[in-house]
Structures are given as structure tokens and as C-alpha cells.
Amino acid sequence: MSSYISSETAKMVTDFRDERNWKQFHNPKDLAVSISLEAAELLEIFQWSGEKTGIDGKEDKVREELADVFNYCILMADACGLNADEIIREKIQRNAEKYPAEKAFGSSKKYTEID
């Protein structure tokens, strides 16, 4: 399943903001707050689910709330003048150093705990 975001779609997100004159509210601190709030709405879908960790019967909500997190991440990148594609590649590079494939293989330990 491809998870790319086309530049047309990214532009739709910032156009939506601009058509409503919302850029004035989009300071980085409040955007970081907003990403946290949307992440909480995504997480709420799984509240009280106990041992059930899947999305049976929850797909519509997940589509919607995950989209909200993506949206605000795009808006945060835009507000901070960051290129999403570039920062993701940069981070993969760093993570590859923290989690060498051979050491981290099949382990959910944090990099500070693997050796």
C-alpha cells in the first residue's frame, strides 16, 4: 500500500488554510499542540479496546483521524519552511545509525537499550 502524498494533495491542504485566512493562527507552538490533539483523537478510537489491537469496525474513523494528523503535519512543515520529503529521509538516515539492522532485527527495544 503506497503512502506517498502527492504535491497536488499537499497543495490542497495549504490552499484550504489560505482560503479561510487561517495562516495567522498557525504558529509552530499551536501547530504542535494541534498535532498532539489530533493524535489523541486517533488514539481515542482504541480506548477501552483491551487486547483487541486491530481496526475491525473502526476503519472509517481511522481514515478520518489519521488524515487529520497528516494534515496538521503538512501544515506544520509548511509553517516552518520544511520539506517533508527531505526531513523524513534525513531521519531514516539517523535511525539507521541508531538501529543497525543486524542488532535491531526482531527487537522492540529502544536504541538506548540495544547493544
Added chain:
Amino acid sequence: MSSYISSETAKMVTDFRDERNWKQFHNPKDLAVSISLEAAELLEIFQWSGEKTGIDGKEDKVREELADVFNYCILMADACGLNADEIIREKIQRNAEKYPAEKAFGSSKKYTEID
């Protein structure tokens, strides 16, 4: 500033997971937890910043933590079999109904409060 994510980059994210055999841990509930945790790390950059809402002197950290949120969102989309581009467009459509440009123009009110 373009915030697209190329399919090459999205594939790098899922390849990173697969090279470490981590898909076994990636159930939707724990991925939603992880998105919340990374969102918190992004937010932590602004803890105790008071009235300073910008990113002066914080750009490196923002690059890294915002990338982490993007990464887990891509992994969540993949684990749930969702197409990121499609769900974002879908959500923009819904938001356009909740926040008509003329009514929401220049207002930070929630859609339940605008009239």
C-alpha cells in the same frame, strides 16, 4: 514550501521496518500510541516557551521530531492498508463541508461553534 512525500521516500520508511523485522509489533493500537508519543516529543520542544511560539534555535529538533510523526503516520497507513493521499483528500472534502470558506474566514472557532 512543498510538503509532498514521494513514493520512494514512503517505501524507504516501510523498507526500514521490514529490514528489522518490526512489522510483527506494528498493530494499529500500538501505532496509534506511537504517533501520540512522537507528537509529544515534537510538543516538548515548545515546553516552557511561554509566549514565544516560533522555532528560533529549535529548527533542528523540529525537523527531527516532525519527521518521526510523519514516519509513524506512514507506518500506520501501511499497517491499516490505507492510501495516505486518498484519505487526506477525503478529509479535505469533509472539512470543506464543516468549514465553508465564507463562514470560517479568519475565525479559529470550532465548526460546532460557527454559524
Added chain:
Amino acid sequence: MSSYISSETAKMVTDFRDERNWKQFHNPKDLAVSISLEAAELLEIFQWSGEKTGIDGKEDKVREELADVFNYCILMADACGLNADEIIREKIQRNAEKYPAEKAFGSSKKYTEID
């Protein structure tokens, strides 16, 4: 197990802050940010735990991170001039109206979904 907080302990929390001259940083917005961050650290203990929802082998971490959330809640109440005991009782009263015992019995539904 009693979960009261004595006034001596609450005073230790605010004294700790005052001995370090930290009240100057404790505006309500940043305290709300801090409560979210500490809640995330508590949640991190359960990241990648999958179907295991208990605290076996995690008790020490839970003690510490849950205490941090309590601490910041006490500091937020103090900064906002709120009486913790009073606002909790007030909220129980409201919740009793939203979730009448007979209707909510044994159900994890949200009040907007019960009838």
C-alpha cells in the same frame, strides 16, 4: 487502595517549585503542555506491549510516571487557583448526570452513544 493526596504532600510539591523559583515558568498553557508530556511518558511504558495490558515488570516505571502526572496536575491546580478536591467532586456530579448508573452499567460507550 487509597488514592488520597494529603495536604502535606501537596505542599511538598509546591514547595519544591518555589525553592527553585520555577513559578515564573508555570503559566497555565505550558502546564497543560507538561501534563500532556508526562501522560505520554506514562503511556510509553505500554508502547509495543500488544495484547499485554498489565504492569508486570513495569511497576517501578508506572509509580514514577504516574507520580509525574499527579505532580503537574497539582501544580496546574495551584497556578489556576483551583481546589483539586472541589473540582473532582464537581466533575463526579456532572458525570453522574451524563452516565446514570442504570444506563451505563457494564457499558464502555461514550455518553453521547448511550440511550
Added chain:
Amino acid sequence: MSSYISSETAKMVTDFRDERNWKQFHNPKDLAVSISLEAAELLEIFQWSGEKTGIDGKEDKVREELADVFNYCILMADACGLNADEIIREKIQRNAEKYPAEKAFGSSKKYTEID
């Protein structure tokens, strides 16, 4: 302003749960999720507030949402068999070691950054 929580109030919180037969849902992982969600609702009060970090016009909401965080913390302590008063004192002790008053005085730096 005192922020103690009386044992009567703590008992009201657990009685409320028991009258609704909700203990069955209260595993530690979902309680940690719930604390995060309530913390997000508290934080939402400050979304888009920009440089305004106070609670003018927001006190009623803060009373309610902060109470919710306290409530779930009490329920988490109860579910894990922890004594709130004890774990808070324990944590103050640890924090006193990480943040000696003379070194941390008037500084918002993290303990890993002070010297």
C-alpha cells in the same frame, strides 16, 4: 491554594466506577491511554491561543478537564494497587536529586542539561 485530595473524594471516584461495573475495562494500558486523552482535552482549551498563556474566560473548562485528568490518575493508581500520596513523595525525593535547588534555581533546563 490547597490541592490535596481527601480520601472521601478518592473513594467517590472509585465508587462511581464500581456502581457502573466499569472495573472490567480498567486495565492499566487503557487507563494510560485515557489519561493521555483527558490531558489532550485539557490542552485543547489552549489550542490557537498563541501568546495568551492564561485562563481568562476559560476557567470553567479548565476546572472540568483538569478534574478528568485527576480522576483517571486516581483510577490508574487504584487499578495498579499504588498509593498516590506515597508515589508522589517518592518522586519528589528523586526530583530533588536530579534538580538540586541551588543548581536549578530559576532555570527551566532539563536535568540532563544543567551542570
